[in-house]
Structures are given as structure tokens and as C-alpha cells.
Amino acid sequence: MSLDLGEAKTVAFIGLGNMGAPMAEHLFRAGYRLRVYARRPETAAPFAELGATVVASPAAAAREVDFVCVMVTNTSDVEAVLLGPGGAAEGAAPGTLCIVFSTISAIAARKIALAVAEKGIDFIDAPVSGGVKAAREGSLAIMVGGNPEALEKARPLLELLGKAITHVGPVGSGQLAKACNQIVQVVNIQGIAEAMHFARENGGDPDKILAAIAPGFAGSRMLEMMGPKMAKRDFSAGIEARLHEKDFRIVKEIADKSGINLPAVTLVARQLGVLMEKGWGYDDTSSLLKVLEVQQGSDA
């Protein structure tokens, strides 16, 4: 998909990690003019080679652009690159549309939207699901919160990155959907880990059991992805568990603040905590199986 160069839009892309880099590249290859900023210069270098403009600050990236795209990991990073000194809000002109792809809390998303609105900058939250593979393929699921006009303005850009673009509601709603996505996904991974642990402890063949259960009601995207990894004991990421741990901290924080009863989330947050203590945060979330095994050992 290539844009008419006569109307080529300019995008500032901030955050060129595992997810951000392939997303930014899709936009560049589709004809968007690209201004990139990354904290680590080495991640920006390939974009200089491509022909994108590499700049020294988010503020510089955001100068005279149509869109400011943000894909950094933590809430504090999102706030810093948008609202901090040298942040994009300093450089961006009124009417610029800021698209935050990062997974942060809905509350943080609303706060940031209000802060950039003071400079006349529009905002949508657009967290994604599908991991690095979907980012590379341009097949992310994108959950959008914001006003419909802003989404329509962003849609041609989003369509280069994802197949399923769903408008969930006002600003923050994308993050609410993403939180739900993470709850369902990681609780499912915990269940798969317990099934694999149960199978092995009972002398079952994990591969055959996976083959037997995948066509039934146990079937899921996570079973397809995580089941074989657990069966092979290949705990390399995949999806880095530290990201799920971060997301579960966000969910727990919101749930605790408002007194929402989420017992499985509480349990999985605890399991992810043990995973982090063990130093497996950069491994795959299938490592939740190893957490069960070390707990088993400590009970014995």
C-alpha cells in the first residue's frame, strides 16, 4: 500500500524497540515521511540508512509532523517523551495527532490526553496485541480509545499496522480493552502451564496431550503458541514475561484502587512476581511453567 506522494504525511515515531521498529518501517515503506527518535542511538541507525530523519529529541521529532506515534514501554517513558523537557508536546504544532501504542493504564492515558490537549494536540490511545510477529506482518489487533474523528484521521496509518482496528470508546478505552486482553491472555497462559505441569507429573506425553486438546474447547491462540514451547521447554521469548508482569501491575493497581475482585489476576500477578525474582523476565511468559516447578520443589 503506497500513498500518493502529493499528500505524503509526516510522522514522528518515538520508540524503536522490538515492536516500534517494524511498525515505523511499515509507515516509511508506505510513503510516510518519517522523523524518528530513540533513546538508544543504535536502534535509530537502520532508519538513517533507510532515509528517515533521525533527531536528537522527541521535541525535534514532533516538529511539523501530522502524527506523533509513541511506542515506548512504561507509563513514565510515555509521559517523559511527550510531556517532559524536550518532549514531543514542546515541538508539536496544534492540530497534531498523538497516537500512543504503548500499554499504559487508562487513567494515565486520560491524564496525558488532557495535558497535550492544552497545547491543542489531539490524542488517541491505540495499544496493540499480536506481538513482534504481528508487528512485522502488519497484522496487529489495535484497540482504539479517542474521538471518532481523530480515529478516522489516523485510520490510513493504522491500517498499515493492523488488520483489526476496533474503536472501543473515548480516550482510555483502548487501554481498558488492552488490560482485558492481557487478563484473558495471561490467565490463559497460567492455565496452560498448570495443564502441562499436571500432564508431566502424571506421566503424560505433553505433545500428544496438546494435539488432543487443541481441537476442543481448550483451543486458543495462546495454546498454539505457548503449548508447544512448554512441551519443548523452550522458554526463549517470544513474549518477554517482564512486559506481562508490567501489564499485570497496571491491572492490579486499578483493581486494588477501585476494590474490584479479580482473584485469578491477583494469583497470576504473584506468579509473575516469582518469575521476575528468578530472573526470567526477558524469557517467554511460558516460563510460568517453571514457576510452578520451583514452587513444587519448595513444597516438597
Place this chain on the structure above:
Amino acid sequence: MSLDLGEAKTVAFIGLGNMGAPMAEHLFRAGYRLRVYARRPETAAPFAELGATVVASPAAAAREVDFVCVMVTNTSDVEAVLLGPGGAAEGAAPGTLCIVFSTISAIAARKIALAVAEKGIDFIDAPVSGGVKAAREGSLAIMVGGNPEALEKARPLLELLGKAITHVGPVGSGQLAKACNQIVQVVNIQGIAEAMHFARENGGDPDKILAAIAPGFAGSRMLEMMGPKMAKRDFSAGIEARLHEKDFRIVKEIADKSGINLPAVTLVARQLGVLMEKGWGYDDTSSLLKVLEVQQGSDA
């Protein structure tokens, strides 16, 4: 699919409930001669009309048949209809193959297999997944434990009932796979319930959130089935929660006996226990959402 009538085999089918009835009917319509027994005569009546032979005991059903199929709910029922007074083992000739579709523990399956073997009766455990819909469509996932020759003998019959027939291992392995299936499935339902609860408590639109997360890593058979039910607050079965509660008691019992660490199973077993206490056992397992809500209320 119809059999050559010259080699029409005879099947005793014991248990004609929501699952057993459509399964038995598939066999009958494919040309198997059918002898049925059901505890409740009204469930057998339609089979008399079809032209099947309705008999007064499992022993009578099992006389001069090639296969004895069992689809009753509880372990005690399986034992009674096979090994009790008037049970199928009394009527069946040596060489008969007994196929237990019920979900029971792997340990119970092995015990029963040994008991019927004393009468020269072969045995496979063949628990299924896919619910009433798949039973009607003949699209069950069937997880088989037993020796490969017995499975090959049963395969033409099983192929009328399911698309995915997986040989998992020796007797009991089908049950082990089914236990894993239930762990993954019901822990997933719990996660979906928590996501829906979280969404609602945060003012989210459940339908839009489901639409947003289904195409991503949260996607599963259960999300497709249970998500819309929870969003509409339609808790009618579906899958009767009491069956999952029974299955989780089996899993918990095995896990506790052998000291296997399954924290999410323990949690979900507890939630299912509350569900039963509330009298929702004949409702759908999506009622796990209502359990969260009553717990929420009691915390407040």
C-alpha cells in the same frame, strides 16, 4: 457415512443424556444396530421409535454386541453400569470392546479397565470435548487412552462422532488429556470472567471490548463462546457449570493426592464451589462472572 450392512456391528449405548443421545443417534443412522439402556426411560423412548432395541439393564444391552459405549456423568455411575449388579460386564462376551466417553479420573479408568479385562473385555477411555453442539454435529474432539489395536477397532465408530481423534497413550491417557483440557478451558473462562468484570467496573462497553480483543492474543474458542454470553448476561447453559465443577474436583483430587502445585486450579475449584452453593450448577459456566460480582458485594 453408512456401513455395509453385511458387516453391520452392534453397539450397546448406555447413557442417553444431552451428550449420549445425539452420539447414539449418529451410530444408529450410520447403520450400527443399537441396543440402548438409560436410567430414565423417557430418554430411551425416542430410540424405540427410531427402531433401536431398548432394554432394561446394562447387562441386557451388552449381550452379543461388538461395542459397549458408556456416556453417563459420574465415576460411580460408570462403575455401576459396567461392574455393578446387572452391569454390562455381566452381559458382554469376551472380546467385546468397551468405550467410556465419560469424563472420570485416569486412575478410575485404569481400575475399570483391569476389572473388565478379567472378563476378557477390552477397554478404551475416550472422553470428548466440544459440548452438545459438537455431539450433534459429530465434530467432537476425542482423546483416546488404550492399546492401539483397540483404538483401530473403534475408529470407524469414533469417526462418526468426532473429527479429531487423538491417541494419547495407554488406558487412562484419554482422561489425563481431558483433565488438561478442562484445566485450560475453565481457567480460561475464569480469566474471561475477570476481564469482563474489570471492563464493566471501569465503565467499558463489553461488546466493543470483546470485538477489540478477539483478534489478538486473547482469542480462543471460549472467548467466542463465553464472552458474548457474559456481555449479554445470558447465563443459560451452554455448558452446565456442575459438570465443570465435577471435573475440577477430579483434577484437584489427583493433584492433592500427588502433591502437584496447581494454584489456578485450586482457585477456580473454589469459585466453582461458590457457584454451586449459589444454585447455579445447571446454568452455564459463564456464571463464574456472577460469582465475582457476589464476592465483590460481600467485600464492600
